[in-house]
Amino acid sequence: MNKIHFLRAVWNDVILIESDGLYGLIDTGIKEAYELRIRPYFQEIGLERLEFILITHFHRDHYGSLPAILRDYPVGTVYMKGFSGLNSSTSNGRQATDEYNRTESALCADMCEQARNVSNLVMIDESLEHVRLGDFDFRVFGNTNAIREMYEDPASPYKGQIRFGENTNSAALFCRLNGTNIYLGGDANNESLDYPKYDRLNDQYCEAVKALTDGPIDLMKAPHHLCGNLFSEEALAFYRPRYVVATNWTASVYSQFKGNVNMLKAAREDVRLLISDRCGYVFTLGTNGQLSYEEIQKVPEITLEEIEPAADDEAANERFAAELNEFWKLHIRYLIEDGIISSAEDIDYFSGEEYRSVIEAHMKRDENRHHLAWFVREGKRIGACSYCIYDREDGKCFLLDFWVFKPYRGDGCGHHCVTAFFEHTKAQGAAYYELNCSLTDPTRFWKAHGFVENGEDEWGVPLFIRK
Ligand SMILES: [Fe+2]
Numbered sequence: 283m284n285k286i287h288f289l290r291a292v293w294n295d296v297i298l299i300e301s302d303g304l305y306g307l308i309d310t311g312i313k314e315a316y317e318l319r320i321r322p323y324f325q326e327i328g329l330e331r332l333e334f335i336l337i338t339h340f341h342r343d344h345y346g347s348l349p350a351i352l353r354d355y356p357v358g359t360v361y362m363k364g365f366s367g368l369n370s371s372t373s374n375g376r377q378a379t380d381e382y383n384r385t386e387s388a389l390c391a392d393m394c395e396q397a398r399n400v401s402n403l404v405m406i407d408e409s410l411e412h413v414r415l416g417d418f419d420f421r422v423f424g425n426t427n428a429i430r431e432m433y434e435d436p437a438s439p440y441k442g443q444i445r446f447g448e449n450t451n452s453a454a455l456f457c458r459l460n461g462t463n464i465y466l467g468g469d470a471n472n473e474s475l476d477y478p479k480y481d482r483l484n485d486q487y488c489e490a491v492k493a494l495t496d497g498p499i500d501l502m503k504a505p506h507h508l509c510g511n512l513f514s515e516e517a518l519a520f521y522r523p524r525y526v527v528a529t530n531w532t533a534s535v536y537s538q539f540k541g542n543v544n545m546l547k548a549a550r551e552d553v554r555l556l557i558s559d560r561c562g563y564v565f566t567l568g569t570n571g572q573l574s575y576e577e578i579q580k581v582p583e584i585t586l587e588e589i590e591p592a593a594d595d596e597a598a599n600e601r602f603a604a605e606l607n608e609f610w611k612l613h614i615r616y617l618i619e620d621g622i623i624s625s626a627e628d629i630d631y632f633s634g635e636e637y638r639s640v641i642e643a644h645m646k647r648d649e650n651r652h653h654l655a656w657f658v659r660e661g662k663r664i665g666a667c668s669y670c671i672y673d674r675e676d677g678k679c680f681l682l683d684f685w686v687f688k689p690y691r692g693d694g695c696g697h698h699c700v701t702a703f704f705e706h707t708k709a710q711g712a713a714y715y716e717l718n719c720s721l722t723d724p725t726r727f728w729k730a731h732g733f734v735e736n737g738e739d740e741w742g743v744p745l746f747i748r749k
Contacts, residue, residue, distance in 0.1 A: 283566070284417050284459060286501065287327075288527045289319055290562035290579040292694055293507055294343035295529050296320060297466060298329075301416025306334040308455065308466060313346035318693055319579060320347055321354070323562075333358040333415055336406075338424075338468035339452035340365035340390050341373035348393055352400050360397035361413060363406040363453055365390035366429035371447035378447070406453055417459055421494065423487040424453040424470055428480045439476045449506060450480070456491050461571030463495050465521065467505030472512050488517035498522035498550070500573050501565055503529075508539050518549035525554045525565070525575070531694075532557045533701045537732025537748060559694060560701070581694070584664070584702040586655040591646045609654050609666060610638055616685045621721060641668070649674040655706075657686070657699045664690040665699050669707065677713025684717075700731050715748040 452468035592598030644652035657665035665686035733746035
């Protein structure tokens with residue numbers, strides 16, 4: 283039996299290859315993924331040993347769980363794409379300092395040492411063209427140190443320049459098995475470079491794939507989380523992928539990375555895009571090119587439960603008042619504890635009758651209604667939100683408050699709530715979204731879901747919009 287398991291993971295890759303009871307792992311996700319998902323899954327399927335682990339490139343969302351796996355499981359071979367030490371950007375896309383390059387270099391050396399102690403360490407370089415496991419025979423692309431070569435080659439226009447992130451060194455893999463074509467794109471990109479050997483790398487890999495198959499690709503792990511400059515139309519016209527797994531958030535794939543989604547759809551109308559935020563996927567490869575998948579590691583569904591105003595019935599009114607009371611109590615606590623408001627004046631305003639009675643009145647009107655709602659998962663309230671939909675106007679949905687209760691924060695809970703929020707509000711007529719936000723972490727959070735800056739509100743707080 284041949285399978286490929288894409289574990290639930292967002293902005294990190296954990297891909298388990300299985301062939302007749304043998305297992306190999308391509309990338310290990312962030313280090314938090316180990317306890318949360320990797321070990322529980324290995325236990326669930328009865329995995330006791332890995333024949334290999336392959337790290338496509340030295341970014342923490344790919345090497346993160348390597349030490350923990352090496353500690354707990356026997357591993358035959360570790361194929362490691364060594365760190366170039368010449369990064370201009372970090373794995374988070376921030377400016378890389380000398381300090382970052384030094385620390386990551388030391389970490390890579392340390393991990394190689396650990397791998398050497400308990401398994402067979404093979405550095406990925408030109409000599410590594412194949413990685414095999416049972417019936418799988420993967421061809422390895424991107425097996426050179428492109429970053430160092432362009433830095434050192436006297437003929438390179440990038441000689442002595444630190445201008446690439448480690449993704450430029452990412453390996454990618456291709457395999458054809460029983461008539462099924464599989465392409466695992468690592469974090470490789472298609473940057474246009476004045477250095478022919480590494481110019482538009484993904485296009486070059488596509489040329490190499492063409493030599494091995496007439497196409498199309500049946501199963502593709504989208505390169506670099508489906509984000510950035512990845513494909514040329516020519517390459518996609520050849521690949522025409524049927525299933526594409528993207529290690530990203532459902533909510534952002536359809537906004538921020540729409541360009542790549544549209545390109546995939548243009549290349550193949552019936553492409554199935556599978557996002558690995560709310561579940562993982564295990565594909566079974568038949569002996570005659572049959573390919574099927576099942577969802578694994580499913581996140582329990584999150585729904586929105588609205589606080590419904592009841593005008594006539596006294597008991598319903600009492601329930602409404604009690605719900606409101608509970609909402610406002612948590613609301614003010616969250617505004618203060620999360621640092622959204624701090625001045626005595628703001629605290630007075632948001633806990634005062636004036637603010638609350640306006641919202642309550644707007645909850646009762648027929649048009650442009652205001653909504654207060656709880657996020658509910660497995661019968662538990664895990665967060666809340668406050669928003670208004672201007673359905674009489676252009677369908678703007680203004681999000682005033684959104685928070686996950688402290689015990690439920692982490693492991694993507696906020697992101698899953700956002701996805702539930704979009705689904706719920708679109709059904710209520712929301713056409714686009716706006717919010718204001720001045721804190722750093724929430725700003726990053728909203729940007730990850732496709733919000734972009736759009737001026738300031740009347741108090742000078744930055745406004746964000748998501749179309
Ligand atoms: Fe990555």
